[in-house]
Amino acid sequence: MSTYGGYTRPSYGATGGEDGGGFVYGGSQGGSQAAGKGYIDETLRPVTIKQLIDAEQPYPDANFRIDGVEVTQVTLVGMVRAISPQTTNVTFRLDDGTGIIEVKQWLDADKHDDEAAKSAFALDQYVRVWGRLKSFNNKRHVGAHVIKPVADFNEVNYHLLESTYVHLFFSKGGDPTTAGGGGGGGGDDSMFVDGGYGAAGNGPNLNGASAKARKMFNFLQTAENGNEGVNIHAIAQGTGMTVPEAMNAAEELIQPGLIYTTVDDETFAILAY
Incomplete structure (x- = not known):
C-alpha cells in the first residue's frame, strides 16, 4: 500500500516491471535524475488519459505534474483500439472515454514469451496498465511495466472513481468527501471533459x-x-x-x-x- 496524504492506494496485485526498467528510475526519462532519487520518491497514481495528455512538464526530461503534484508511475484502464507489433515493442492505442494515448510494451530479446506478448490482448478488450508517462519527439506515450486484462468491468468503474478521488484530494484539498472545502480546484473536473x-x-x-x-x-x-x-x-x-x-x-x-x-x-x- 502507498499513500497520498490521507489517501491510501491499494496495490492491485501488480508485480515488478517486466521490461527491464521495472519500477526504478532509468532509461530516457529518469536517467539524469537517478542519482538524486530513490524508491522513497516513487508514487503510483491512478489517472485518466486526459490527465496524461494535459500533464505539465516543467522542462525536458523532468517528471510530469498533474494537479500541481509530481507523478512518477501511473496506472490507467482503457479499451484497446489498435495493436501494432514491432521488433522491439508492441504499441497499443488505449481509449478510456476521456482521450486516446499510445502504450508501449518493450520486448526482451532474451525472453521466449515475447511472441505471446504480441498477441496477448484483443481489440476492444479492456486492460489495466502500470507504467510511466514519457515524451518522445513532443509526442506522449506510456512506457508500460505491466499490462493485464480487466476481467471484471467493475474495475473500469472503480478506476474512474479512484482517479476522481485522488484528483479531488489534490485539487480541492483535504478530504474529497467534504465537497467544496479548501483548495483551489475550480468548478470543472477537467480530468474527464475534453x-x-x-x-x-x-x-x-x-x-x-x-x-x-x-x-x-x-x-x-x-x-x-x-x-x-x-x-x-x-x-x-x-x-x-x-x-x-x-x-x-x-x-x-x-x-x-x-x-x-x-x-x-x-x-x-x-x-x-
Missing part, C-alpha cells in the same frame, strides 16, 4: 451527448429504484427506445463514468455527484 461530456464538479456535463443518451440519463435521474438501478428493458419502455438503442445510449454514458452497471450487465444507475 470538448465533449463527462463529470463536472457541480454535476454531470452532458455537452456532446446524443439525444438518446440524454433521454436515458434523464429517465434514470427520475427513477425510484435507487442504488439497485433500472433494467435495460424498463429503460427502453420508459424512454420509447428499442433495447439496442438503449444499450447504445448506456455505453455512451458509461464511457465517461456518468452511469454504471449494478446487479448485472443490463441494470444501470447514475453515478452520484
Whole structure:
C-alpha cells in the first residue's frame, strides 16, 4: 500500500516491471535524475488519459505534474483500439472515454514469451496498465511495466472513481468527501471533459451527448429504484427506445463514468455527484 496524504492506494496485485526498467528510475526519462532519487520518491497514481495528455512538464526530461503534484508511475484502464507489433515493442492505442494515448510494451530479446506478448490482448478488450508517462519527439506515450486484462468491468468503474478521488484530494484539498472545502480546484473536473461530456464538479456535463443518451440519463435521474438501478428493458419502455438503442445510449454514458452497471450487465444507475 502507498499513500497520498490521507489517501491510501491499494496495490492491485501488480508485480515488478517486466521490461527491464521495472519500477526504478532509468532509461530516457529518469536517467539524469537517478542519482538524486530513490524508491522513497516513487508514487503510483491512478489517472485518466486526459490527465496524461494535459500533464505539465516543467522542462525536458523532468517528471510530469498533474494537479500541481509530481507523478512518477501511473496506472490507467482503457479499451484497446489498435495493436501494432514491432521488433522491439508492441504499441497499443488505449481509449478510456476521456482521450486516446499510445502504450508501449518493450520486448526482451532474451525472453521466449515475447511472441505471446504480441498477441496477448484483443481489440476492444479492456486492460489495466502500470507504467510511466514519457515524451518522445513532443509526442506522449506510456512506457508500460505491466499490462493485464480487466476481467471484471467493475474495475473500469472503480478506476474512474479512484482517479476522481485522488484528483479531488489534490485539487480541492483535504478530504474529497467534504465537497467544496479548501483548495483551489475550480468548478470543472477537467480530468474527464475534453470538448465533449463527462463529470463536472457541480454535476454531470452532458455537452456532446446524443439525444438518446440524454433521454436515458434523464429517465434514470427520475427513477425510484435507487442504488439497485433500472433494467435495460424498463429503460427502453420508459424512454420509447428499442433495447439496442438503449444499450447504445448506456455505453455512451458509461464511457465517461456518468452511469454504471449494478446487479448485472443490463441494470444501470447514475453515478452520484
